[in-house]
Amino acid sequence: MIEFWYEFASTYSYPAAMRVQRLADDAGVALRWRPFLLAPIFNAQGWNDSPFNIYPVKGAYMWRDLQRICAKDGLPLKLPPFRFPQNGLKAARLALAGEKDGWTGAFTRAVYTANFGEERDITDEDLLRSLVKRAGGGPDVAWAQANTPEIKDALKAQTDEAIKRGIFGAPSFTIGDELFWGNDRLEDAVAWAKMGDVGNIRPNMI
């Protein structure tokens, strides 16, 4: 199994989210969607904003790089962004609420498209409800569930687990203890997952 760790504010999580299911399916690898929050992790590093805003030269590069990646992958990208970073808290709770009924993946892709492809405000309740519906969920049930203490705690626990696993950015991919960071590591992560549990000997890798 491959676990996909993502944050709705994260730019490089967008192209990763749009193809992770297809790549996992093609490799015959199970996929678990793991939304989490980057803010607590960045805060612990002394950042109170995205590093792409703190270091503008790096930010300028990132947007151009994302533009190239989206063009290559055929994904819509509208610049400048509606707001960066957007607050992904509500969307992340809804994504967790969708796990039981299996619409987390479709909802996640819809939120990323709204954020980076359509310059929409992903904290807007009406928008989020419409995206839940489009993903196959029931907006009223999902909204109520996303605001229960259970889901709120589950998102906190997910973020705590990310930190414990050495995750420091998004997107990240884990296969057991093996961590891969970045959209550009997705293929390697899927290849690693496909090789299965062969102890410490993994052909062509380590």
Next chain:
Amino acid sequence: MIEFWYEFASTYSYPAAMRVQRLADDAGVALRWRPFLLAPIFNAQGWNDSPFNIYPVKGAYMWRDLQRICAKDGLPLKLPPFRFPQNGLKAARLALAGEKDGWTGAFTRAVYTANFGEERDITDEDLLRSLVKRAGGGPDVAWAQANTPEIKDALKAQTDEAIKRGIFGAPSFTIGDELFWGNDRLEDAVAWAKMGDVGNIRPNMI
């Protein structure tokens, strides 16, 4: 033409340096080796050390990631490193001194192998002289030349140019104004260079 910007202390510049000439040759693209120094750039961002040391979680990930990359590329990697980051000043000046006689590429590969594959001290004069010789240069001439004001100024100018071009890390690749950052962007950079000057329309990219 593709320009390859690298710093001898940079871990991800190692796998990039080892294959950039082959990839450029295969694509029929001219290559220019552009050693520069990261310290002035990092200092300007408020860092007085490698970000991989400042953020240990990111550093731990980087070493593991580099291990996987080197295993995949068949490159030697000895861990822990001799010292990280090593001071690449002398090696960078020698690399510039090698441009005229065309041994910069071979020397660069030799220094990276010594640094990351053999746990050697790349500030050591005897080692550097032996690497110049192995690369096809004359150690005495190269050493004298590397310490002239011309070469010292040329390295400063190269670093200033990197900053002006929006470079903030290594390895970086430029094709005209187009910037690519990271070993994992090398293939894209070469593909971009190969398409040549077709104005603003670049098929399959932007």
